Amino acid sequence: GAVVSQHPSRVICKSGTSVKIECRSLDFQATTMFWYRQFPKQSLMLMATSNEGSKATYEQGVEKDKFLINHASLTLSTLTVTSAHPEDSSFYICSASTWDHMNTEAFFGQGTRLTVV
């Protein structure tokens, strides 16, 4: 299957600083990528849909000014957590889809565990 690479896998930052997470599709072009957040012992919750060359679409309750998404190319989307606070500590996972006429499948990155201290 297709490969999606996410970097970094773990990051610790100080409260008030910003953190950037990268999501790359390594062997396919992804016009759409998705960003999920997972708190401990909870499910994955979709934060936003990232579209190449246009603004991201955010799910209800997700602050677009706090979670900046940039999808500048067909293989890279970035999520920047601005002015991070301890409550932003979570596991962030991206996914990218390829469109096949008959099928659709989402490929997930390895995830980024963010800890804000």
Add this chain to the structure above:
Amino acid sequence: AQKVTQAQTEISVVEKEDVTLDCVYETRDTTYYLFWYKQPPSGELVFLIRRNSFDEQNEISGRYSWNFQKSTSSFNFTITASQVVDSAVYFCALSDPQGKTSYDKVIFGPGTSLSVIP
């Protein structure tokens, strides 16, 4: 709206026992996809299966099998002869079609934490 329910929050079984993880979904779409993912303690999602809504044939892959019942909106997952390495959180998921020109986003169920005891 689309929704996925996994009623079993946690399950513990003794090694070599069979275990079935339940999944019930809700959707108004006629075309959709169902998935199962495994999430070990490392956090990475491991893709297990994708099934489209037009294919109700059950599937077996080694010790894993899936039973798709469209009439009851269920997509249950059975592990036969469970092993310690099967211990993980398992998510059932449903694709949420955005339209013909958009890619699907995936709606996850709450997950079932499976512990296989030696």
